[in-house]
Amino acid sequence: MTKGSRQPRAAFLGLGLMGESMAVNLAKSGMEVVGWNRTAGKRGAIALTAAGGRCEKSLADAVKDADLIFTCLGDIPDVEEVIIGAEGVQKWAGKKSVVIDFSTIGPQSAKRISEFLQAKEIAFLDAPVTGGDVGARNATLTIMVGGEESAFLKAKPALEKMGNNIQHCGPAGAGQALKLCNQVLCAVNMVSVCESFSLARSLGVEPSLIVDVLASGAGGSWALSTLGPRILKSDFKPGFALKHMLKDLRLVFENLESSEDDLPGTKLARDLFKQIADSDGGAGGAKGTQAMSLAYARKPE
């Protein structure tokens, strides 16, 4: 991974809510980290500098001497522009460097980027994460990695500074595929929680008993234990925003070769999330995924 005898150097592109914490953890571990953000002057740049890193104004300067190039961006167009766009990473990155993307973009886009970079002798790893902003801050993320084993081994020591569950899932796109499976689990488990609460109200039993009595048994889930209590308090602040879940479920169906009807539970969850996202004049998407419960709220009698 080293060029000559120097320590490996990292570029970190995208210092948003997640990227900031991850870049900071990497810099704190002693690695040289050069940050870059599409919009200058963001708090991420300040935090990274305070943690011992530095920021560059141009993507080219951030990337050109890096061995590992991390990206933590939004949706497919952003990621593809920054990595394989005409003025993107592909133009400035050195041969033998490894590009590691933490964004959730689905396997098809990950494979497209991987093939593009491969032709330029740049390795690519799709490496979406779960664990949220808390996991990013505490370096307890799960990082699901797709790509060549050799590239994975080069990136792994750095990934271990940002997460505590680093998994090589298979070839290019495999990390993305597993991440989408995770989103399906989270989305449909939320249906489960909301319907049990709805049934409790309908049958006149206290919904809090579901959390207190059932969460430790065969009906238990992370969604019930963690988000159930928030629903009971009508706390819809986002742990994970509903609009981001909708984006990920869009990727599920875009990447699915067959009909949407092959995943009817996921389709149902998507439709319920959409109903809430469209509420409040379209502002509902900023709520947490647990706001799905509002779709089950009792009609006025």
Next chain:
Amino acid sequence: MTKGSRQPRAAFLGLGLMGESMAVNLAKSGMEVVGWNRTAGKRGAIALTAAGGRCEKSLADAVKDADLIFTCLGDIPDVEEVIIGAEGVQKWAGKKSVVIDFSTIGPQSAKRISEFLQAKEIAFLDAPVTGGDVGARNATLTIMVGGEESAFLKAKPALEKMGNNIQHCGPAGAGQALKLCNQVLCAVNMVSVCESFSLARSLGVEPSLIVDVLASGAGGSWALSTLGPRILKSDFKPGFALKHMLKDLRLVFENLESSEDDLPGTKLARDLFKQIADSDGGAGGAKGTQAMSLAYARKPE
């Protein structure tokens, strides 16, 4: 609970798979337990006798001196016949006795039984359980109790010999209501597991990674951790048989005052379970609930 100075005496009606283990645990605790089964000569009677209890051939003899009368039967018609039928418990039970039913029959039936017995000064508790045959054997059941507080306190010491999580949930029917909420959680969480596995196969990532990597995170559930590995091994032996889940989901919709469409995820789960139960010439219902995954099996290409 005592009559004069003697120890409380229990009748146990229904010595099937669950009832046998529960009656045995009660007898082993030192309580006098008199069993009765609708079909004579069953292994439950032998096991209860070996544990220090005894069996009577007539329901009347089993019930007439009992302070606590436990029933562990099947569906509504069985439970109503045994408890409030013309020759049932209601005819032979002493005033001040408490009838405790472990069957899953839904809140409406539980309230009907409770009112009938109340008119005869016999207390009733609906007390459905979760934890399966393993929980029954190891006395680790969760027991969800509906009914009067005074009756609950009389029964509680005996219930603590059969379960380790004894919860008073509210008035008559509240135990049943919470049990149905649990079945909704279990049913819809199974949809979640099956769809994540289906998506993994569709996207070409190894489904076992879902269990290995995702079960400890935000997508985690008991269903994923416990039944996921069985699906991966095509092990469809029943922990909880699909036909019993279908019965419980039937109760959910019978007890719901509004439309089935108010619980679309539960309805979907019910339809998927039904599809499997109807397969194998109608023998599919004997499989465990994890056999829902067969409904998501890839069509031949």
